[in-house]
Amino acid sequence: MGMQCSVSYVRYAIGMLLQGFPVCHQRTVIVRPVQPVSRYPSYDATRDSGKGSFALEREPAMVKTNGAAGLSGVVPALEIRGLVKWFGAHPALRGIDLRVAKGEILALFGPNGAGKSTLLRILAGLMRPTAGSAQVAGLDVGRDGDSVRRVIGVLASGHQLYEALTGRENLLFAATMLGLDRHAERVAKVLEKVGLEKAAEGRVRTFSSGMKRRLALAKLMLHEPKIMLLDEPFTNLDLQATKLLEEFLMTSKITGATTVLATHNLAIGFALADRMAILRQGRLVFDARRDDVSLESLRSQFALHGELWEVE
Amino acid sequence: MTFARRVLAIAWKDLVAEWRDRESITAMCFFAFLVLFLFSFALNGDQTLIRGASSGLLWLAFAFTGLLGLARSVQSELANDCLDGLLLYPAEREAIYLGKLLGNFSVILLVELISFPLFAVLYNMDLWAQLPKLLLITVPATLGFAAAGTLLSTMTAGLRAREAMLPFLLFPMTIPLILAAVRGTEVVLRHESFELAMPWLKLMGAFDVLFLVGSLLTFEFLVEE
Numbered sequence: 001m002g003m004q005c006s007v008s009y010v011r012y013a014i015g016m017l018l019q020g021f022p023v024c025h026q027r028t029v030i031v032r033p034v035q036p037v038s039r040y041p042s043y044d045a046t047r048d049s050g051k052g053s054f055a056l057e058r059e060p061a062m063v064k065t066n067g068a069a070g071l072s073g074v075v076p077a078l079e080i081r082g083l084v085k086w087f088g089a090h091p092a093l094r095g096i097d098l099r100v101a102k103g104e105i106l107a108l109f110g111p112n113g114a115g116k117s118t119l120l121r122i123l124a125g126l127m128r129p130t131a132g133s134a135q136v137a138g139l140d141v142g143r144d145g146d147s148v149r150r151v152i153g154v155l156a157s158g159h160q161l162y163e164a165l166t167g168r169e170n171l172l173f174a175a176t177m178l179g180l181d182r183h184a185e186r187v188a189k190v191l192e193k194v195g196l197e198k199a200a201e202g203r204v205r206t207f208s209s210g211m212k213r214r215l216a217l218a219k220l221m222l223h224e225p226k227i228m229l230l231d232e233p234f235t236n237l238d239l240q241a242t243k244l245l246e247e248f249l250m251t252s253k254i255t256g257a258t259t260v261l262a263t264h265n266l267a268i269g270f271a272l273a274d275r276m277a278i279l280r281q282g283r284l285v286f287d288a289r290r291d292d293v294s295l296e297s298l299r300s301q302f303a304l305h306g307e308l309w310e311v312e
Numbered sequence: 313m314t315f316a317r318r319v320l321a322i323a324w325k326d327l328v329a330e331w332r333d334r335e336s337i338t339a340m341c342f343f344a345f346l347v348l349f350l351f352s353f354a355l356n357g358d359q360t361l362i363r364g365a366s367s368g369l370l371w372l373a374f375a376f377t378g379l380l381g382l383a384r385s386v387q388s389e390l391a392n393d394c395l396d397g398l399l400l401y402p403a404e405r406e407a408i409y410l411g412k413l414l415g416n417f418s419v420i421l422l423v424e425l426i427s428f429p430l431f432a433v434l435y436n437m438d439l440w441a442q443l444p445k446l447l448l449i450t451v452p453a454t455l456g457f458a459a460a461g462t463l464l465s466t467m468t469a470g471l472r473a474r475e476a477m478l479p480f481l482l483f484p485m486t487i488p489l490i491l492a493a494v495r496g497t498e499v500v501l502r503h504e505s506f507e508l509a510m511p512w513l514k515l516m517g518a519f520d521v522l523f524l525v526g527s528l529l530t531f532e533f534l535v536e537e
Binding site: 147157173 | 314317318321322324325328329332333388391392393394396397398399400401402403404536
């Protein structure tokens with residue numbers, strides 16, 4: 001017991017020492033004149049464009065209609081407060097506040113460099129925020145990283161597969177790392193779902209981009225995560241695989257899984273999500289429920305910001 | 313049990329990938345051969361010089377080939393964001409470190425074993441009888457080198473100048489270990505009593521414990537971001 005305490009203390013002390021430099025760095029960075037961080041965004045689009053609409057003076061979409069209705073008092077699947085991230089002198093996130101209800105699909109739109117991937121990386125525990133906090137299933141991503149990783153599934157822009165291993169070996173490795181039981185059975189099941197049961201014995205190096213994406217999807221399906229963070233999941237997917245992913249997201253939603261979907265593809269995002277949010281230059285500039293917005297009005301929001309970046 | 317499975321799974325994954333591609337092993341063996349071959353010419357068959365410098369040259373070759381292996385190992389994790397994928401598993405960071413260490417240690421040791429006969433031929437040494445003693449020196453030295461190298465290569469993985477940073481950090485840190493390995497090997501190659509190598513063995517053991525414990529304690533913090 002005493003030994004255990006000593007080891008914990010040494011680990012804590014080393015952690016504090018190692019984090020000493022970033023903390024000092026953060027202090028100098030935070031005092032820059034960034035937009036004041038409030039609990040919830042108070043963005044007024046009229047200030048930026050002169051045209052205005054969808055000024056978020058209210059709490060984000062959860063107060064309004066369907067998916068998140070009645071959320072108050074319930075621990076949200078995701079809760080982000082005043083999230084700020086600086087890369088050197090460059091701000092990637094400038095005070096994001098966001099809550100996502102259990103079972104909700106949030107489509108996160110934004111041009112390149114808007115901060116979508118950075119936000120997902122912070123939620124996945126791969127990156128520490130400069131300021132603010134992020135909770136996943138009520139767990140702090142910084143403090144409870146291991147527990148957070150048990151409930152999340154991430155589909156990143158890189159497929160995260162080992163090319164020298166076969167498709168099946170990649171999944172068996174993932175199953176071992178995830179601490180799952182009945183490896184072979186689970187792997188066979190997900191391979192069948194993504195239509196790769198015949199190709200599974202081939203090395204991933206020989207797979208097409210679409211096949212690699214399917215295999216990455218199979219890896220995501222392995223442990224049936226409660227919260228999914230998907231970064232451009234439709235890239236390189238053919239129609240069949242796109243349909244497969246859409247079905248998977250819908251089935252997961254029925255079972256209560258929450259999804260954050262970062263994409264450029266407005267039409268797909270709009271079709272799948274319960275809620276849309278737009279990130280621009282590290283700020284949440286738009287947040288609305290699907291029932292409150294049409295695809296056209298969503299498109300007009302992009303035009304409002306004077307940028308043409310939607311990918312069809 | 314799950315911890316051990318994860319360690320073995322990571323090492324298995326690295327070794328299978330290495331066995332199929334043979335990228336690191338081929339490059340490392342070639343590099344070791346090149347270093348030993350060039351120095352054998354530089355010493356011009358002078359047996360006195362060879363006796364004095366051979367153990368140093370052997371460990372010079374091992375240190376550089378080890379560095380090459382460590383750099384390639386982390387390179388394979390960076391491809392397709394595999395390192396991120398590895399860190400996203402709900403696995404203990406210590407298991408990830410030990411798995412990578414086991415993989416790196418096995419590959420480096422294999423290259424060293426392949427290099428011994430070459431060394432014996434080029435430097436006209438009878439190593440066969442000395443092989444068990446030589447292994448008693450080589451195994452702990454390689455373990456310490458791999459332990460520090462695995463930590464530092466993962467730590468520098470996210471840096472743009474990682475190729476320069478890894479040797480810059482690794483070599484100064486492992487000087488006492490390499491020095492002890494050189495001295496220990498010298499004792500063996502000179503057919504002196506193994507008792508004389510014991511202080512060096514103890515020093516290597518101490519460094520192995522230090523590197524292993526230090527790495528296990530710090531790995532979690534160093535791999536973040």
